[in-house]
Amino acid sequence: MPAIEVTPSGPVTGAHRYPQEEWNGVVCITIAGAASLFCAMCALTVILPRTKLYKRTHILGYFVSLLVSNVFQAAGTVMNAEWLRTHGVHQTNVCVAQAAIKQLGNVGNAVWSLSIAMHLFNILFLRWTSRRIGFLGMLIAGWAFLFSVVLVGPAVLQKEEPYFGVSGSWCWITPAYPTEQRFLEYFIEYVAALFSSFLYTAILLRVRGNLIVVPAKPGVPKSGWRRMRLRFVPKGESWRLSLLRDYIDTSMIRVVHQMVWYPVAYSLLIVPISLARLSVNVPPWAVLGSDVIYNIQGVVNVILLLGTQRVFPPTKDLPAFKPRRTLDLAMFARHGITPFVVAPSPSPTDEKETSPVQEMPLPPSPIHSKQYPPAGWI
Numbered sequence: 001m002p003a004i005e006v007t008p009s010g011p012v013t014g015a016h017r018y019p020q021e022e023w024n025g026v027v028c029i030t031i032a033g034a035a036s037l038f039c040a041m042c043a044l045t046v047i048l049p050r051t052k053l054y055k056r057t058h059i060l061g062y063f064v065s066l067l068v069s070n071v072f073q074a075a076g077t078v079m080n081a082e083w084l085r086t087h088g089v090h091q092t093n094v095c096v097a098q099a100a101i102k103q104l105g106n107v108g109n110a111v112w113s114l115s116i117a118m119h120l121f122n123i124l125f126l127r128w129t130s131r132r133i134g135f136l137g138m139l140i141a142g143w144a145f146l147f148s149v150v151l152v153g154p155a156v157l158q159k160e161e162p163y164f165g166v167s168g169s170w171c172w173i174t175p176a177y178p179t180e181q182r183f184l185e186y187f188i189e190y191v192a193a194l195f196s197s198f199l200y201t202a203i204l205l206r207v208r209g210n211l212i213v214v215p216a217k218p219g220v221p222k223s224g225w226r227r228m229r230l231r232f233v234p235k236g237e238s239w240r241l242s243l244l245r246d247y248i249d250t251s252m253i254r255v256v257h258q259m260v261w262y263p264v265a266y267s268l269l270i271v272p273i274s275l276a277r278l279s280v281n282v283p284p285w286a287v288l289g290s291d292v293i294y295n296i297q298g299v300v301n302v303i304l305l306l307g308t309q310r311v312f313p314p315t316k317d318l319p320a321f322k323p324r325r326t327l328d329l330a331m332f333a334r335h336g337i338t339p340f341v342v343a344p345s346p347s348p349t350d351e352k353e354t355s356p357v358q359e360m361p362l363p364p365s366p367i368h369s370k371q372y373p374p375a376g377w378i
Contacts, residue, residue: 016166017088025288026080026169029295033077036298040070043302051309058135062119063305065139066112069146070298073105077295080170091162095171096154099164102172104150106185109297110192111142113266117196120259125199125206149184153177168277168287186274193270196263204260205230207253258308265300269293 018026044067048060079098083089115138122128153163153173161176173181205211211230272290276282 014091014166015088016169018083018169022169022284022288023084023087025285025292026084029170029288029291030078030080030084032292032295032299033074033080036070036296037074037078039302040067040074040298043067043305044071047302047305047309057123058130058132059116059119061135061139062112062116065142066109066116066301067298067305069105069108069112070301071105072101072108074295074298076102076105077170083170089166089169089171091165095166096162096164099167099171099173100150100154102170103185104146107149107188108146109266109301110189111146113262114192114196115142116259117199117263120256121199121203124256125203149188153180153184169291182278186270186278189270189274193263193267196266200256200260200263204256207256255308258304261307262304265304266297269297269300 044064048064048067076098079094079101082094089095119130119138123130157163157177157180159176162174163177163180165171165174167174173185175181202211273287273294276287276290
């Protein structure tokens with residue numbers, strides 16, 4: 001089986017014939033795309049319209065945009081059926097359409113995955129209110145960016161060689177444009193994966209209570225980022241982390257634990273194909289296998305969406321997203337904190353066998369001191 005053309009640069013050929021082994025690999029890729037297309041369409045037409053969980057949030061719009069991008073990506077992959085029928089890829093209008101649709105879906109997955117992370121960061125970390133005008137502006141800007149990325153190639157960057165055309169076992173940006181392959185798709189995907197991972201990690205630490213805001217020292221100008229502090233507690237004292245959690249944090253912590261898997265799964269799906277396509281002398285099975293993994297994004301996103309729905313609290317019961325309280329750690333150093341511990345009730349047998357013991361009065365706890373802050377300070 002001859003090596004598949006995956007070199008970063010080189011002349012563009014008008015056709016690529018499939019040997020039998022490669023034909024079998026493209027069949028697997030097409031099946032993966034069909035599965036993603038089916039899952040994404042079911043989520044858009046059945047799952048999301050029936051849910052009432054996201055009524056008071058704008059995250060539904062970002063989920064829909066992500067699934068629409070999955071549909072574009074999967075539809076472009078299913079178009080490989082034409083090349084399976086002819087046992088090879090040919091430079092035709094169908095090829096150009098496939099390349100454009102696949103790039104729109106691939107970059108769209110990156111953009112809307114990052115948009116979901118940014119939206120959750122704003123409402124759960126920064127506690128900014130999500131305005132309708134900002135939400136609509138984000139949707140318009142996101143889709144305008146995606147169509148610009150797709151159209152700038154054939155409209156502006158294309159020279160003698162075609163921009164969209166035969167690129168290995170399917171149609172994509174041709175090998176004559178290696179810089180565009182890197183920066184108009186793979187770079188965007190890697191940036192989205194890295195920033196999403198950072199944002200979700202920050203959200204998780206904030207909601208758990210590991211990342212807190214402490215009051216500025218007297219006479220020091222307030223600057224929000226300088227007042228952030230990362231803290232960890234010994235095992236068995238996790239109750240300390242819950243001191244500053246409000247109802248929103250407590251309700252959303254399981255959601256954040258679930259959402260952290262989005263950038264993890266996305267990174268695992270994009271890394272193999274990007275390395276295979278941008279490397280030299282890659283075995284054909286590696287390219288085909290990594291593309292099968294890459295094209296199950298729709299299936300993975302729907303599975304994660306179902307998992308998120310399972311732990312997502314009813315938004316009608318959530319209060320307004322307001323700033324959190326700040327914590328004066330110096331006060332704890334002065335007075336300490338006494339957790340409430342409920343002792344186990346003695347069994348009837350133990351009461352008969354043990355003699356009564358006179359209870360000794362405990363010394364007054366700092367929590368009852370007159371200097372302790374009034375109720376409701378937390």
